[in-house]
Amino acid sequence: DQQVKQNSPSLSVQEGRISILNCDYTNSMFDYFLWYKKYPAEGPTFLISISSIKDKNEDGRFTVFLNKSAKHLSLHIVPSQPGDSAVYFCAARLNAGKSTFGDGTTLTVKP
């Protein structure tokens, strides 16, 4: 039973446009959500997070939106840059400690 799902394995966007990466979860007890970026042969790097008591968090070009009623969150990157090309993982925490990850979405930003 996969509690965190990223239904799009890949996404391709043009440089300068918006990238929207989606994530769904099933466990309503999750209270903290995170997005990580991963390049090949490297470990994941933290991007941005959001607490379940909020519906939006913004950091520069990155914004995360949380819709608790739909159990859905999304990461918006605008404007997208070629250097953003990587695998993006959504993760959720039930309590302080372990994170449950989705399977990732590979983003390709074309120049």
Added chain:
Amino acid sequence: NAGVMQNPRHLVRRRGQEARLRCSPMKGHSHVYWYRQLPEEGLKFMVYLQKENIIDESGMPKERFSAEFPKEGPSILRIQQVVRGDSAAYFCASSTLLDQGDEQFFGPGTRLTVL
């Protein structure tokens, strides 16, 4: 401040051998997590440790796998009698875990190949 360090970066073992993966957390971090990533999949939680204590091992296979985080030295993930299905990337993360929002910093991973 050095990041999370993992070694070796690549490890090749034959079936039946033992694999030892090491993780040195960031300075000041007392919480360590191990995750495994199979090809084309996300990271799967294995175990969460504090110094000398296993806090949550709900993701660890019941047999052949063990983990420790001694008072001194790195955390060790040990896989006995490896099988081909153990081939994966193993990532370690560390945090201060002062509160729920504390970020987990990941190491570069150890890529285990079982021949």
